Amino acid sequence: xxSYAALPTIAPAPAWSLGVTxxxxxxxxxxxxxxxxxxxxxxxxxxxxxxxxVRDQGTAEEIVQDxxxxxxxxxxxxxxxxxxxxxxxxxxxxxxxxxxxHRGVVGRxxxxxxxxxxxxxxxxxxxGDARRQLVxxxxxxxxRRQREVLALRYYLDLSEAEIAETLGISRGxxxxxxxxxxxxxxxxxxxxxxxxxxxx
Amino acid sequence: MNDSHDDETLRALLRDAVADVDPxxxxxxxxxxxxxxxxxxxxxxxPVLVGAGAVGATVVAATFVVGGLTDETDDPDQAPVASAPxxxxxxxxxxxxxxxxxxxxxxPTGPRLFRExxxxxxxADPAELALLALQRLSLGATDPDYETLWPADAFAxxxxxxxxxxxxxxxxxxxxxxxxxxxxxxxxxxxxxxxxAIGKALPVSFERDGRPAREVLGxxxxxxxxxxxxxxxLTPVNIxxxxxxxxxxxxxxxxxxxxxxxxxxxxWTLRQTDGAVVREGTTTPVDITGPDARATLGxxxxxTRPIDVGDLPPGDYVLEASVVDTGQTSDRPEEFTDTRTITxx
Numbered sequence: 001x002x003s004y005a006a007l008p009t010i011a012p013a014p015a016w017s018l019g020v021t022x023x024x025x026x027x028x029x030x031x032x033x034x035x036x037x038x039x040x041x042x043x044x045x046x047x048x049x050x051x052x053x054v055r056d057q058g059t060a061e062e063i064v065q066d067x068x069x070x071x072x073x074x075x076x077x078x079x080x081x082x083x084x085x086x087x088x089x090x091x092x093x094x095x096x097x098x099x100x101x102h103r104g105v106v107g108r109x110x111x112x113x114x115x116x117x118x119x120x121x122x123x124x125x126x127x128g129d130a131r132r133q134l135v136x137x138x139x140x141x142x143x144r145r146q147r148e149v150l151a152l153r154y155y156l157d158l159s160e161a162e163i164a165e166t167l168g169i170s171r172g173x174x175x176x177x178x179x180x181x182x183x184x185x186x187x188x189x190x191x192x193x194x195x196x197x198x199x200x
Numbered sequence: 201m202n203d204s205h206d207d208e209t210l211r212a213l214l215r216d217a218v219a220d221v222d223p224x225x226x227x228x229x230x231x232x233x234x235x236x237x238x239x240x241x242x243x244x245x246x247p248v249l250v251g252a253g254a255v256g257a258t259v260v261a262a263t264f265v266v267g268g269l270t271d272e273t274d275d276p277d278q279a280p281v282a283s284a285p286x287x288x289x290x291x292x293x294x295x296x297x298x299x300x301x302x303x304x305x306x307x308p309t310g311p312r313l314f315r316e317x318x319x320x321x322x323x324a325d326p327a328e329l330a331l332l333a334l335q336r337l338s339l340g341a342t343d344p345d346y347e348t349l350w351p352a353d354a355f356a357x358x359x360x361x362x363x364x365x366x367x368x369x370x371x372x373x374x375x376x377x378x379x380x381x382x383x384x385x386x387x388x389x390x391x392x393x394x395x396x397a398i399g400k401a402l403p404v405s406f407e408r409d410g411r412p413a414r415e416v417l418g419x420x421x422x423x424x425x426x427x428x429x430x431x432x433x434l435t436p437v438n439i440x441x442x443x444x445x446x447x448x449x450x451x452x453x454x455x456x457x458x459x460x461x462x463x464x465x466x467x468w469t470l471r472q473t474d475g476a477v478v479r480e481g482t483t484t485p486v487d488i489t490g491p492d493a494r495a496t497l498g499x500x501x502x503x504t505r506p507i508d509v510g511d512l513p514p515g516d517y518v519l520e521a522s523v524v525d526t527g528q529t530s531d532r533p534e535e536f537t538d539t540r541t542i543t544x545x
Binding site for chain 2: 031032035036039040043044047048049051052057060061064065068069072073129131132135136139143144145150151154155157182185186
């Protein structure tokens with residue numbers, strides 16, 4: 001077991017011990033406090049974001065939890081508050097993606113057991129829960145990138161540049177995924193009938 | 201419908217779609233997990249050590265390098281084996297879980313264990329997850345290349361104790377049936393599958409009606425059966441994603457999987473059903489992360505770059521991951537492979 005001694009240490013020397021707290025504007029030096037602040041400010045929103053990506057609330061909660069733990073571990077290497085949030089967001093999107101990959105297996109089984117949900121007729125008035133299901137289903141049908149771009153743009157209200165950074169793609173690609181995704185959803189919008197913004 | 205109207209409608213639509221999602225408070229879980237990580241840093245790699253024990257210290261060290269250099273491998277699923285996993289409490293609602301289930305398939309040097317993931321049902325309880333996964337051994341694999349050595353209704357119960365997993369067998373056939381000369385692999389199917397579900401390397405005690413089983417699948421067993429980590433038991437290359445029969449609806453997909461610690465290079469091909477290679481490439485080492493990947497038992501992972509299938513005609517294709525390895529008892533290099541049939545739409 002001599003190789004044990006050669007293990008890389010997981011946590012680097014904490015930055016605060018070197019007196020560089022000022023170099024990390026807005027970031028608590030303590031990872032516990034920092035992650036807790038992120039949790040309080042963003043937990044609900046990020047779980048909902050993940051639900052848009054993976055559909056299932058339980059999975060979404062696991063994903064955001066995992067992402068927070070990852071941020072905790074990386075805390076001493078983050079340089080500012082915005083970076084911490086950006087890293088957290090990115091972790092949620094990436095983990096949602098890998099959850100979906102594994103879902104390939106899960107989904108196949110569930111589909112065999114349940115069969116697909118019947119789609120409502122185009123002229124059927126769709127309200128409340130049914131509409132929510134329909135929108136979530138429609139998002140799941142989109143190619144992964146389009147779904148991610150739409151969720152980040154319309155749910156988190158991120159700018160093109162922020163989306164590009166989160167997904168590691170160009171701004172041009174963000175634009176094209178957004179317009180293709182929106183175009184795919186348009187028939188569903190049309191099928192929803194009355195403008196939902198006027199509903200309570 | 202003009203652009204800004206579209207934007208506003210989409211914004212309202214997406215907000216509304218998750219408006220009824222009421223996330224449960226999980227701050228306590230986050231705190232517990234970050235606390236465990238901090239106090240157990242030095243033990244983080246124990247699962248890898250356990251798994252690679254038979255391979256030798258130099259190879260084990262190489263595994264650490266793979267894990268240590270990759271910045272994004274903050275895998276909470278590699279939680280220290282020495283600390284107990286969080287007990288399922290009222291806050292942990294059951295979710296649909298995928299479990300790694302081990303089957304048997306031929307290789308150039310004889311049958312070995314291969315793992316595939318199956319959706320086993322909804323549970324937050326490790327023992328229940330283990331039982332659901334073991335019961336899949338009786339049902340068989342999705343991948344037609346994989347076989348099982350377990351008869352129907354073989355598994356009745358699972359109890360997870362501090363130092364062992366007690367597996368209650370449900371039929372006499374599971375004890376006696378001399379179903380195959382490879383019964384040893386069958387017993388290991390159960391040990392690997394149970395450990396993967398629990399996420400810990402614990403020996404398995406087989407019981408029948410509350411009493412220790414002396415034979416399992418016709419093979420005499422001791423009070424505790426450990427995971428056999430010998431060189432020739434587990435396939436040196438295994439595909440995790442895609443799953444068998446995956447329908448690829450996007451322009452690209454990424455394949456990943458696990459490999460033996462002594463494997464250096466995993467290559468892949470995508471073939472038409474007539475055998476013609478349409479894509480091929482190499483892979484890079486990764487940690488496989490994600491909430492459904494807990495069952496991977498800390499084996500080193502590999503991953504392809506995105507494989508572009510956008511301009512391929514729709515139809516079935518066979519993805520093959522392969523490694524070339526020279527066994528311990530032979531000088532002749534042999535090719536080991538794992539395959540998945542996928543459908544490009």
